[in-house]
Amino acid sequence: FRKAVRGEPLPRVVEGGPTPLERIPAIRNPTINGIVEVARGCGRGCRFCVPTQRYLRSLPLEKIREEIRVNRAADHLLIHAEDVLRYGAKGILPEEERVLALFREAAESGLDTSASHAAFASVASAPSLVQRISEMLGVGSREKPMFGVQMGIETGSPSLVERHMRGKALPFSPEEWPEVVVRAHGILADSRWVPCSTLVLGLPGETEEDVRKTRELVERLGEFESLIIPLFFVPVGSLSGERFFTAKDLRAEHWRLYAACVRHDFRWIGRLIREHFRDSRVKRLLTGMLVGVMRRRLEPYLRRMEEGESPLP
Numbered sequence: 001f002r003k004a005v006r007g008e009p010l011p012r013v014v015e016g017g018p019t020p021l022e023r024i025p026a027i028r029n030p031t032i033n034g035i036v037e038v039a040r041g042c043g044r045g046c047r048f049c050v051p052t053q054r055y056l057r058s059l060p061l062e063k064i065r066e067e068i069r070v071n072r073a074a075d076h077l078l079i080h081a082e083d084v085l086r087y088g089a090k091g092i093l094p095e096e097e098r099v100l101a102l103f104r105e106a107a108e109s110g111l112d113t114s115a116s117h118a119a120f121a122s123v124a125s126a127p128s129l130v131q132r133i134s135e136m137l138g139v140g141s142r143e144k145p146m147f148g149v150q151m152g153i154e155t156g157s158p159s160l161v162e163r164h165m166r167g168k169a170l171p172f173s174p175e176e177w178p179e180v181v182v183r184a185h186g187i188l189a190d191s192r193w194v195p196c197s198t199l200v201l202g203l204p205g206e207t208e209e210d211v212r213k214t215r216e217l218v219e220r221l222g223e224f225e226s227l228i229i230p231l232f233f234v235p236v237g238s239l240s241g242e243r244f245f246t247a248k249d250l251r252a253e254h255w256r257l258y259a260a261c262v263r264h265d266f267r268w269i270g271r272l273i274r275e276h277f278r279d280s281r282v283k284r285l286l287t288g289m290l291v292g293v294m295r296r297r298l299e300p301y302l303r304r305m306e307e308g309e310s311p312l313p
């Protein structure tokens, strides 16, 4: 930073280790979307994820309280961690009282609060935690009908979990992963949490059978209000020697999986729009019309994808 301030030439990449907690500076002004970082690192160690493989460190509550105070000028608070349910955890299991103390700070601020990320394994291993947070924040009320959070399914194949993301399923086994994801969706739905989840297509060693299992999992999630977004594998972290997955690598089973995700998202997007724009009839109407047009235009392509064909020209 000193070099940058002096206008000296800078290296293209700067490598560094984890910053000790006491050296993480407090914010001085409100952040975009009122984001307040409450923890760094993850520790679950998925092989396709770089910075979050670092060990989990939670910021002290006093510092978080101060950042919430600075963010009072924003009309919203976004609690950020790779898994907000493991705030303050020493191991893999959530420490419920510490997480509740964190959300109590947010609730007492009076600001509309949301969270950035959470893990399905944490939801399933502490089933009452999500419900208690929802009660604290008034989730499910007319003013706050739902609580959106970004999560990672990545695959429905236990063998890919075993190979690349064993820690993501803990304290459960890779074999239990699909059931953990389904059970966690049920717990989230009961407390009006709506996950927006990612999948990773083209993980090294992925077979047609793995992709089929992921599609079956997506189909099982149909009854739960959520969005599912398929992403392509990017070679980083301990998988940096592998090749990128590209559109040219998409096979019949991938197209079927894509179609299942699009159908799932169309199933729920209307309700999400109504909830999100609950105070604006015009926005509800306009976005609803836009989605209707997209749905009609995409239908022939979706049918082809469901047959395992590429819709690309």
Ligand code: SF4
Pocket: 042, 043, 044, 045, 046, 049, 052, 053, 082, 119, 152, 165, 168
């Ligand atoms: S659980 Fe998520 S944040 Fe943690 S290492 Fe895996 S992909 Fe990264």
